[in-house]
Amino acid sequence: MAKRIDAKNLNIYYGKFLAVSEVTFTIAPRSVTAFIGPSGCGKSTVLRTINRMHEVISGATVEGDLLLDGENIYGAGIDPVDVRRTIGMVFQRPNPFPTMSIYDNVVAGLKLQSGRLRKSELDETVERSLRGANLWEEVKSRLAKPGAGLSGGQQQRLCIARAIAVEPQVLLMDEPCSALDPISTLAIEDLIQTLKEKYTIVIVTHNMQQAARVSERTAFFNLAGVGKPGQLVEIDDTQKIFTNPTDQRTEDYISGRFG
């Protein structure tokens, strides 16, 4: 049940500050798309507009359309809470809920969204999500222990389990491996490969090898100039971006001749 994303002429603001301008792209269902680009060019900002997390920041606004299977999530009468149920998110730093056990962390979304659920249903969800996040074997004997007691990499996989427990159709990941060691990183990259069979995945990363390894499509973002807003330079097949990009700026960035 993955969905297709069409962004049309997005202008994204923090108050009066235009952070990203005129972004247009299409993301196919059941694919992995990587966002790359220098720091501060607006990758996180664009990612957060896809599930309407951007407007959580006070004064932050978005112009333009973002279509999820043709339906504008910025349309009138659309509740951002519903959008976020459909489009899950994993953050750069693992952020399990500190007051909750591993078990409760996984079902937090379900419980908080819809209240009472049967125990057997919850048990099933916990096992399925933790297996899905490749964490089940490591934690199955201590589900009642606090989620914050896991290692950083385990916490991040717990957060992925928590995100997929509510069965979203799109999964957004903002540098999910930047706080992790190489082994946890590999575990999460493997996970992304299996997740893409069910979800549309967008991942922000500073690690080019990672982008090349996990994604089918890559979008390169850049600042239009000093003091100018960020922009989408090009989006294309990852293979093409890394071997034969259309734009000279992409070529420079990829080959390290940037700046």
Next chain:
Amino acid sequence: MTTVESAGSSLASPPGAGIRKVKDRTATTLVYAAFAIALVPLIWLLWTVVSKGIYMLTRNGWFTGTERGITYRDAGGGAWHAVLGTLEQVALCTAISVPIALLVAIYLVEYGRGPLARMTTFMVDILTGIPSIVAALFIYAVFITTFGGERSGWLVSLALVMLMIPVIVRTTEEMLKLVPNELREASYALGVPKWKTIVRIVLPTAMSGIVTGVVLGIARVAGETAPLLILVGYSPDKNANLFSGPQASLPGLIKDQFSNLGSTTILEGGKRVTVHYAADRMWGAALTLILLVMILNLAARVIARRSAVN
């Protein structure tokens, strides 16, 4: 090689190392001295209250009896009426203050923007500075002078509410601000509405701090005396009714015994001894008050720990 050697020797005894050590010693000594000086009055106070008050607390009937018909010439007497009054007044005050203060703090941290929030903060600041006797006079003016009410315990609770709210608002605000924004975002990203995020994620995360704030608020008001004098007076008898008549309280008992100090001479084992029954009861009540606040404190901590684990 020479550079390495010189670096090594300069590490061993860099210029000015002696002075730095002296400065370090001096600062350490000063810090410890200040700590000791701050501790002296505290320990002294505790020692005085405990040593003078423990006698009454260990007597039979202190926690069950009242002061009915007892003068400074009489031994015995109890504090049950006062404990009950204080508990009732503080409980009502807490029941009113906590919801209001929590809502104000939540508003200020999670929703408050612009002039209304600034005004609320300003009002809380002003409230923090209000002397308890002014709060008492205000309640008197409104409920007794204007509405013709009767002096009674619940008016004390109302006056204490004005003292308690700012304490709880302040500490709760600080605790809510300590909750990392990432947790709120994690919750929003799961499709949880804002109010539910606050109730189920933010408040539980800040719970132990909030409980500390409530306990601080209770400690702040439990010993207040001015509102008692103005709004309820004192009764040596038990009065469990918050809404009618004079009611005892621990500060009230302390004040009452203090106003009726006096010594009397008795025969003990064939010898004449001078005894101070009222003073004994005064210290006993003081120690009881301290213990009461401490027990509430401990109970609140246990409750907070329980709720945090769940």
